[in-house]
Amino acid sequence: MKHMYHSTDSEGVVCMVYLSVPSPGIEAPVLVTHIWTRKDARGHGHASELFNEVLKQADDEGVRMMLSIDPDPGGLLYTQLYNWYVRCGFHYFLDPDGDWQDPTMIRYPGAERVYDTQTTNTQEKSRCTTYDPD
Numbered sequence: 001m002k003h004m005y006h007s008t009d010s011e012g013v014v015c016m017v018y019l020s021v022p023s024p025g026i027e028a029p030v031l032v033t034h035i036w037t038r039k040d041a042r043g044h045g046h047a048s049e050l051f052n053e054v055l056k057q058a059d060d061e062g063v064r065m066m067l068s069i070d071p072d073p074g075g076l077l078y079t080q081l082y083n084w085y086v087r088c089g090f091h092y093f094l095d096p097d098g099d100w101q102d103p104t105m106i107r108y109p110g111a112e113r114v115y116d117t118q119t120t121n122t123q124e125k126s127r128c129t130t131y132d133p134d
Contacts (some may be wrong), residue, residue, distance in 0.1 A: 005017045005019075007049070009041070014046045015037040015038065016034075017036070017051055029063070030058065036072075055088060058107075058109060059109045062109045064106060064107065064109065065107045066106050066107075067090065068105075090107040091127045
């Protein structure tokens, strides 16, 4: 996987996805470090389209992905980001002791896309799995 993906239009870069990719041979998830969309292009699905391309490549390569929900000023709210990530197949991460690592989310290769994001925390907790690095 690459460290940066971007899409453009006639006015330049529309959105970018930044990743922290582990060195070859290291078994660790790829971290989604930042997703950026140009202000005038927000709300048109550009970031969703680009992020879906990144997730497809992750699925094709068998890569786990992790991210932290960290809203930027002027961007989506926490709950909007959470719902978007759930739709992309991410869920809250539990460490090996079963403790929540809020706001960290993980996505396994081939994760099912979820289109009903109106789950409660209790429902979401029941769908989570623990991270097993082996």
